[in-house]
Amino acid sequence: MTAPTLLxxxxxxxxxxPDAVALRHTGTSLTYRELDEWAGRLAARLAAKGTGPGSLVALAADRGPAAVAGVLxxxxxxxxxxxxxxxxxxxxQRRMIEEAGPHVVLAEPGLDRFPTLDVPRVRLVPLTEGPLHPGPAREPDEDDLFHIVYTSGTTGNPKGVRISRRSVRNRLEWMWRDHPFTxxxxxxVQKSVALVASPWELLGGLLQGVPSVVLGSDEVLDPALFAAAVAREAITHLYVTPQLLAGLLEESAALAGGHQPVLVTSGADALPVSVVRRFREVWPAATLLNLYGMTETASNVGAYDTAALPDDAERVPVGRAVAGAVLSVRDRLGRRLPAGAPGEVWVSGPPLALGYLGGDDGDRFTTDASGTRHYRTGDRGRLLPDGALEIxxxxxxxxxxxxxxVELEEVESTLRKAPGVTDAGAYADREEGETRIVACxxxxEELDVPALRAHLRDRLPDYMLPARVEQVPRLPLGxxxxxDRAALRDVVASTRARRGSDFAPADATEAAVAALWRELLGAPPxxxxENxxxxxxxxxxxxxxxxxxxATAGRRVPLRRILGAPTVRGIAAVCHEVRKEARG
Known part of the structure; x- marks a missing residue:
């Protein structure tokens, strides 16, 4: 008997x-029938533009029901x-479009930013009239493309990863089987449609009859708003990064009511032991899984239930293989290593992506003598005595x-293309539990750093922007x-030591803002x-x-007001205004 497709x-x-709630968002809801008809009408318009099996749709959508309807x-x-x-x-985005070559653009109003792209368009808006698409003329093969996800590349440009329908379905079915909804x-639902992990949030609950709450951008950015949404919507299943989880736990601890999720999964970065311990204090009845995976493996291939973490642990393992994956630790010649021996982590099995767009798989995807295809992750790790993997x-x-x-080479390549820059290097520092990029x-001649940052913001996503940019006399070479990235740290330290700050606060409020500025950014304004x-x-x-x-303003300062005046002078003025408003 053939397994049911996602559709x-x-x-x-x-x-x-048909009348059950499928999606909730900002106080509104969509039933399964309404969502199906919306997606069906969009599909009919796409099909009228020639879209079908083998086609690629550029889907430009913000977080919200439209993104779900678009994927369907x-x-x-x-x-x-x-x-x-x-x-x-x-x-x-335009570089991705040029490389991927979509056949049609499906975009929310204002998000079609490709005026020179000569392909048909379909507007991603609510539709209540028009024909419904009957379904594809043929069911795509399991090895056909599901989506393309871009990630940072070592060549100086982002690279597209081609992910199959088999890999996505395999990931969904693993969670449904091993961690069924209660x-x-x-x-x-809080992930961008551009991320490799998004199909779980977009479809994981929807295809099991579980209502999904689509969070807004403000709720995703602000842990206080996120925690309030989790409590208000009685959310039971969350997939978050360790950084977001840490903020969410602190805000949730301060809320009255005591709502606890059932299952929280953390991935995309190392999960600190301290966050696991805080999780046990704030949500003792919930399960926390530490997940392991990457774009080239269609999201997760390893999982570890943190309830098993010993009290004296220094790292949180990423656990055992899941979703049919095979995890191994190998030496530089590709030979398997025994438990305890450090080496590079390799992945094989159904989760593997089809490869990189353009076929430039390099030495990452490799096939061994037995014909088994592997992905070399670049992660160093070892197998523990109980079989769990530790990175x-x-x-x-x-x-x-x-x-x-983030590939540091891509940051460096973008910097080298900036006007006036002759060379560039970058390294990563860990401050307050957060990784920050330092670029040199x-x-x-003396560079205009704000202009250089503007150059970077125009080309790199927010998370790839350096926390610091330093002009140095020369880059140290080995x-x-x-x-020599290690020596580069010493060059930066000596450069910063010679540079002072001319800032003098006008009052106690500016002094308080400046102190927080230094605490968060590692340098005074x-x-x-200064922006x-x-x-x-x-x-x-x-x-x-x-x-x-x-503490300075007397009550919480709205994020939007800081974004509207992001200088010491402007933020201090906002604090004065908030303090005055609080007094009535």
């Missing part, structure tokens, strides 16, 4: 529970999609920033003629009018700043 599962839910519409035509996140710089389950580092210059993969540049984001700030640091300003 079969959705059709079954529509037939059995693409599935109904039998096509695949390239997810585009509105937060990604337009230049980067009665009253509610799933949180201990990297074999290359890849780092994780807020759960996103050389130039013939005996092999390559950049240069002037009262927080030009100094290395990003959205999550702005959220953290807003939370810590409560």
């Amino acid at each position: 079969d599962r959705f059709a079954r839910q529509v037939a059995d529970h 519409a693409v599935l109904k035509t039998g096509a695949a999609y390239l997810g585009l996140d509105p937060a990604t710089p337009v230049r980067r 009665e009253g389950a509610v799933l949180a 201990t580092g990297r074999t290359d210059n890849q780092v994780k920033v807020r759960g996103y993969r 540049v050389t130039a013939g 005996t092999n003629g390559k950049l 240069a002037t009262a009018d 927080f984001f030009d100094a290395g700030g990003h959205s999550l640091l702005a959220v953290r700043l807003a939370g810590r300003l409560e």
Whole structure:
């Protein structure tokens, strides 16, 4: 008997529970029938533009029901999609579009940023009239493309990973089988449609009759709003990064009511032991899984139940293989290593992606003498005596920033293309439990750092932007003629030691803002009018700043007001205003 397809599962839910709530978002809801009809009408319009099996749809959508309807519409035509996140710089999106070559663009209003792309368009808007698509003329093969996901590349450009329908279905069925939804389950949807892990959130609950709550961008950025949404919506299932989980736990601990999720999965970065211990204190009845995976393996291939973590543990293992994957630790010649021996982690089995767009698989995807295909992860690890896998580092210059993969070579390549820059190097520091990129540049004359940052913001996503950019006399090289990243830290330290700050606060409020600025960014503001984001700030640091300003302003400072005036002078003025408003 043939296993039901993802569309079969959705059709079954529509037939059995047409009036049940499928999605909730900002106080509104969509039933299964409403969502099915919306997706069906979108699919009909896509099909009228020639979309079908073998086609690729550029799907530009923000977090919300439209993203879910868009994915379902693409599935109904039998096509695949390239997810585009509105937060990604337009230049980067256009490069993806040029390389992937979509046949049609399905975009929410204002998100079609490709005026020179000569392909048909379909607007991703609510539809209540028009024909419904009957379904693809043929069911795509399991090895046909499901979606393309872009990730950071060592060549200086992002690289697209081609992920099959088999791999996505395999990931969903593993969770449904090993961690079935409980009665009253509610799933949180908070990931961008451009991420490899998004199919679980977009479809994982939907295809099992579990209502999904689509969180807004503000709720995802602000842990206080996120925690409030989890409690208000009685969310039971969450998939978050360790950084987001840490903030969520602190905010949830302060809330009255005591709602606890049933299952929380953490992935995309190393899960600190301290976060596991805090989880046990705040949500003792919930299960926390530490997941392991990457874009090239269609999300997760390892899982570890943190309830088993010993009290004296120094690291949280990523556990045993799941979803049919095979995990092994190998030496540089590809030979399997015994338990306890450190080496590179290899993955094989159904989760593996089809490869990179353009076929440039390099030495990452490899086939051994037995004909088995593997992905070489670049992660250093070892197998523990109980068979669980522990990750201990990297074999290359890849780092994780807020759960996103960053190749330092791509940051360096982008810097070298900036006006006036003659060379560039970068390294990663760990501060307050967060990875931050430090970039160094050389130039013939004094560079305009704000202009350089603007150049980067136009080309790199927020998480790839350096927290610090330093102009240095030269880049240190090793005996092999390559950049010496360890020595680069010493060059930065000596450069910063020689540079002072001319900033003098006008009052106690500016002094308090400046102190927080230094705490978060690692350096004092240069002037009262320096831009927080030009100094290395990003959205999550702005959220953290807003939370810590409560002691100065007398109550919580809204994030949007900081974003509207992101300087010491401007933030201090906001604090004065909030204090005055609090007094009535």
